[in-house]
Amino acid sequence: MKTSIATVSISGDLGEKLAAIAAAGFDGIEIFENDFLAFDGSPRDVGSMVRDAGLEITLFQPFRDFEGLPEPQRGRAFDRAERKFDVMQELGTDLMLVCSSVSPVSLGGIDRAAADFFELGERAAKRGLRVGYEALAWGRHVHDHRDAWEIVRRANHPNIGIILDSFHTLARKIDVGSIRSIPKDKIFIVQLADAPAIDMDLLYWSRHFRNMPGEGDLPVKDFMRAVAATGYDGYLSLEIFNDQFRGGSAKSISVDGHRSLVYLMDQVRREEPDIALATPDIPDRVGVHGVEFIEFAADETDAASLATMFGALGFRKEGRHVSKNVTLYRQGGINLVINTERESFAHSSFTVHGTSVCAIGLGVEDAQAAVLRARALGAEPFEQAVGPGELTLPAIRGVGGSVVHFVDRTSELARVWEVEFVPTDAPAPARPVGLRQIDHVGQTMDHDEMLTWLLFYTSIFRTRKTPMVDVIDPAGIVRSQVIENDDGSLRLTLNGAENRRTLAGHFIAESFGSSTQHLAFATDDIFATAAALKANGFATLAISPNYYDDVEARFGLEPELADRLREENMLYDRDEHGEYFQLYAPTWGEGFIFEIVERRGGYKGYGAANAPFRIAAQKRHMRPRGMPRV
Numbered sequence: 001m002k003t004s005i006a007t008v009s010i011s012g013d014l015g016e017k018l019a020a021i022a023a024a025g026f027d028g029i030e031i032f033e034n035d036f037l038a039f040d041g042s043p044r045d046v047g048s049m050v051r052d053a054g055l056e057i058t059l060f061q062p063f064r065d066f067e068g069l070p071e072p073q074r075g076r077a078f079d080r081a082e083r084k085f086d087v088m089q090e091l092g093t094d095l096m097l098v099c100s101s102v103s104p105v106s107l108g109g110i111d112r113a114a115a116d117f118f119e120l121g122e123r124a125a126k127r128g129l130r131v132g133y134e135a136l137a138w139g140r141h142v143h144d145h146r147d148a149w150e151i152v153r154r155a156n157h158p159n160i161g162i163i164l165d166s167f168h169t170l171a172r173k174i175d176v177g178s179i180r181s182i183p184k185d186k187i188f189i190v191q192l193a194d195a196p197a198i199d200m201d202l203l204y205w206s207r208h209f210r211n212m213p214g215e216g217d218l219p220v221k222d223f224m225r226a227v228a229a230t231g232y233d234g235y236l237s238l239e240i241f242n243d244q245f246r247g248g249s250a251k252s253i254s255v256d257g258h259r260s261l262v263y264l265m266d267q268v269r270r271e272e273p274d275i276a277l278a279t280p281d282i283p284d285r286v287g288v289h290g291v292e293f294i295e296f297a298a299d300e301t302d303a304a305s306l307a308t309m310f311g312a313l314g315f316r317k318e319g320r321h322v323s324k325n326v327t328l329y330r331q332g333g334i335n336l337v338i339n340t341e342r343e344s345f346a347h348s349s350f351t352v353h354g355t356s357v358c359a360i361g362l363g364v365e366d367a368q369a370a371v372l373r374a375r376a377l378g379a380e381p382f383e384q385a386v387g388p389g390e391l392t393l394p395a396i397r398g399v400g401g402s403v404v405h406f407v408d409r410t411s412e413l414a415r416v417w418e419v420e421f422v423p424t425d426a427p428a429p430a431r432p433v434g435l436r437q438i439d440h441v442g443q444t445m446d447h448d449e450m451l452t453w454l455l456f457y458t459s460i461f462r463t464r465k466t467p468m469v470d471v472i473d474p475a476g477i478v479r480s481q482v483i484e485n486d487d488g489s490l491r492l493t494l495n496g497a498e499n500r501r502t503l504a505g506h507f508i509a510e511s512f513g514s515s516t517q518h519l520a521f522a523t524d525d526i527f528a529t530a531a532a533l534k535a536n537g538f539a540t541l542a543i544s545p546n547y548y549d550d551v552e553a554r555f556g557l558e559p560e561l562a563d564r565l566r567e568e569n570m571l572y573d574r575d576e577h578g579e580y581f582q583l584y585a586p587t588w589g590e591g592f593i594f595e596i597v598e599r600r601g602g603y604k605g606y607g608a609a610n611a612p613f614r615i616a617a618q619k620r621h622m623r624p625r626g627m628p629r630v
């Protein structure tokens with residue numbers, strides 16, 4: 001697999017772009033003319049910079065408004081092309097991308113365009129160059145790769161080929177089956193991009209909203225399966241016009257890009273077993289069967305405060321680590337760990353972020369395979385020294401530099417709690433309140449990072465994303481995207497904050513970066529849980545009484561149920577499958593959220609409709625500690 005990315009896809013000057021692209025593992029770049037025009041060095045300098053970075057220039061683009069012109073514009077277009085051929089030769093690339101004309105003076109006509117390309121092919125051949133023709137989705141006469149292919153076919157010149165771009169084909173919902181009959185040697189390069197499903201003008205959509213394959217909603221995999229069927233084994237080149245990426249981190253966008261290609265080709269390889277593909281053989285997406293543990297890094301003061309919260313929520317202190325200052329709290333299948341070590345990853349995490357979730361343990365089918373796959377997809381490995389007799393939990397880096405550990409049931413890792421923890425002498429008394437497992441984990445991040453983590457989770461684990469929803473905080477919108485697996489044993493909500501005045505944004509500011517902000521525990525009987533919490537002396541977050549009048553009317557609830565909800569400060573939602581009940585603890589620290597939920601009858605959502613009311617309540621609770629009013 002040969003990978004390339006267009007320089008327009010990432011931010012920075014040319015030098016920064018090249019460094020990030022090379023480090024992410026790409027083989028080549030497409031040079032966008034503007035990037036190069038803005039650079040104060042000669043084409044030759046650019047060429048050597050690229051090659052010094054260990055990269056190849058896969059093409060030079062775009063050459064616009066070439067085909068179908070009347071004279072005198074036609075002659076001028078050929079002169080322009082010759083000038084660009086000069087540049088290409090200095091740069092050291094042999095392929096030019098010509099995109100279909102949008103010129104109002106272009107005349108149309110398949111044979112006229114074919115004749116133009118034949119002549120361009122003759123001129124290119126003299127210099128040993130090639131020209132690829134791409135149909136822009138908004139081209140004046142040609143906006144379908146099938147027409148572009150017909151022109152290339154009729155031009156019938158060895159130096160003229162087609163360039164396929166998944167965006168243009170998929171944006172217009174063109175049957176990708178039509179690609180399967182194009183001879184592979186006539187496909188000069190394949191450009192790949194995805195995009196979110198938004199109904200808007202094609203050109204605007206393409207220039208601002210493209211994203212990496214797998215990050216959007218277009219069937220890029222089907223497009224790529226059709227390309228693979230031709231036997232094409234040339235460059236796969238990302239061409240991503242995206243406002244956010246242009247301003248984002250060149251390093252992380254490049255890593256995402258490379259990850260997206262490895263993931264895409266891995267899917268194609270699995271779904272087209274009869275096609276020989278030069279893609280790495282990596283373990284399949286990893287099945288997850290639950291969140292095995294959540295680890296907090298804390299100092300002693302916060303550890304005590306967290307322990308009080310856990311106790312009130314019905315967790316029992318069950319064990320101490322054999323050699324470290326690490327304590328285990330348990331209820332049902334939930335393991336919460338507090339780490340107050342002074343020399344460890346947890347401590348460095350505490351130093352940077354304050355008390356926070358420094359690690360998550362996921363129960364997976366095969367922990368070693370999980371690490372292999374994650375690493376093949378460019379995830380950062382994580383290792384730390386272990387004491388004698390302790391287990392090394394395979395791990396990688398996750399959101400905000402936190403760690404994701406893998407625990408499986410088939411290796412010795414299954415015994416981690418017995419091997420590494422000794423029962424505490426005097427277990428703190430705690431009355432369980434019926435919490436059974438982790439329903440979902442909420443991670444908060446800058447909105448700009450959301451696609452990165454979306455791709456991370458969906459490419460490594462056997463999960464899917466559900467449509468983005470807007471969570472309305474009185475101080476702004478927080479975009480929320482759910483990642484979940486089939487049986488609901490892994491549910492993650494990614495919350496992207498756009499400003500610092502939202503509860504999510506405040507949390508990021510206070511914890512110095514993205515991290516886990518929210519744990520929702522599942523119970524099978526939330527009213528019994530509420531009663532048990534009261535018995536433990538636990539006061540849940542007070543919700544405005546106005547909410548209950550609305551909920552009662554909106555869902556046509558029995559007055560008795562509405563009264564019970566009101567009494568318990570419980571939130572309610574319903575979908576076509578069932579009902580959802582939510583109870584919140586008062587926010588902990590700078591906005592950490594503990595929630596208890598019950599899903600009845602297969603409710604699928606996360607109570608997004610209730611978010612404005614509970615966020616307002618959380619902010620009221622936090623206001624004495626400096627949370628702004630809105």
Ligand SMILES: O=C(O)c1ccc(O)c(O)c1
Nearest residue numbers: 062099134165206207239
């Ligand atoms: O938006 C454009 O004009 C444009 C130019 C070149 C391409 O390859 C493309 O896909 C789009």
Ligand SMILES: [Mg+2]
Nearest residue numbers: 134165191239
């Ligand atoms: Mg393109």
